[in-house]
Amino acid sequence: MATITKITVQKKNTDRYNIFLDHGKGEEYAFSVDEDVLIKFNLKKGMELDDFALMEINYQDDIRKSYNLAIHYLTRVMRTEFEVRKYLADKEVEEPVIQEVIHKLYDYQFLDDEEYANAYVRTQINTSDKGIVVVRKDLQEKGVAAPLIEKALKQYSLEKQIEKAKGLWEKAVNKSAKESERILKQKAEQFLLRKGYPFEVISIAMEMAESKKDEDDEMEALRYQGEKAHRKYAQLEGYEYEQKMKQALYRKGFSIEKIEQFLAEEKDD
Template sequence: MPTITKISMQEKRTDRYNVFLDDKYAFSVDEDVLIKHQLKKGMELDEFSISEIAYQDDIRKSYNTAIQFLSRRMRSEKEVRKHLADKDVDEIVIREVIHKLYEYRFLDDQEFAVAFVRTLMNTTDKGSEVIRGELREKGIAENLIDIAMKEYPYENEFAAALKLCEKFVQKNTRDSSRVMKQKLEQLLYRKGYPLEIIQAAIAETEMEKEVDVEIAALRTYAEKAHRKFSSLNGFEYEQKMKQTLYRKGFSMELIEDVIAELKET
């Protein structure tokens, strides 16, 4: 039966030790594994003992890898599992590591989900549906998602959507009221706001423009369209102009007035 003839500390990693059997290097182990198995010079090791030591050392190394991964920020269980799997850690070892992480409270999917929602609520303009989707991608169970989403109540989400609407309106003064409303609906939907919030926020947002402002915006588009279609005959010219400007969201009454102005120039 092989006998331990030497145990030496590694030069670069003082928490790991090299073990020699019958004067030949056999394997290295973490300090915790060395202590747990009470490895010392003169101890005999059979094949089962060596396999068990190697297994425990794999767990310890993978555990340390997971702790380092978690030290950067909170992670979900799924993220930790993927990180270890990407480093070719066996599934049986991953299960043991995950168990230890929960035991020492380095992992807690509910706490992670709550913190995740709070962070996105305070630092982004994402709606609840997008946040729910991101939590699902991170492997959070649906019941834990429901608990975490209580951190993002209706009034907070409505305020975020309203702020997004007001900011959008200020930056898009050239659009007609109808087109602006359509674009806002699309924007809020992409951001993940539920229909109830979208409708309420848009209803609260002041988008109706004064007639002179609306006409000024229409003239900008009309002049560009006029340059494009000026070579067409009367009827075809008017049809193309009306179709183009109506798609921009302006009323037909204003469109006809502006086209009449262009004809006079």
């Protein structure tokens, strides 16, 4: 048995108290506790504590300290249960303590993965250009359960996905004005896939955007790419030059018919 001989308030943290015990060999500092733990166990001078009581007090204090850590972590931004668990584990909090903290956070409504998922999807729809595939992946990485993810993603309607994809498609097309129509479409499609839009959404957005280039635009792009290829193969002549030019421009997505038209123009110059 040990007897509490003194309880003092910590100077730098007035919510914590230093506990001094006498195990029969004189007074010495034993441990500190949070104010809530002090009150819960009604700790006071002269109180006797056995080993089990000391173990329970320290366990409850660990829970309180870890709970305060979690609250501080949650004040900055909404978090998922998975993120809080990982944060506490990284702080070397033991699993039984983490479990108790998670229960308390749910009891006081500081954690709610369903609300988190709903809020996250709303935010991404309103503030980002992420497609539904990427948003789903983000939530999976944050440890949200699959049923909650799919429920939250119902907010991301097909119409909204198409609207955002169409805008991104047009932006991608404008950035690739000097490309052939085929390459332009390939680049725009890959761009939207990376952003997280499904093939079916991309296909509809592409049709709605009416991005097909007219003849003049296609020839302007061909001339631009043709001039670049010419600088590369200018040292060649005749058949070898024509073959290299045709191969280079065909790889750029231009039709043989258009390439031959360009090469004929080049000969006339």
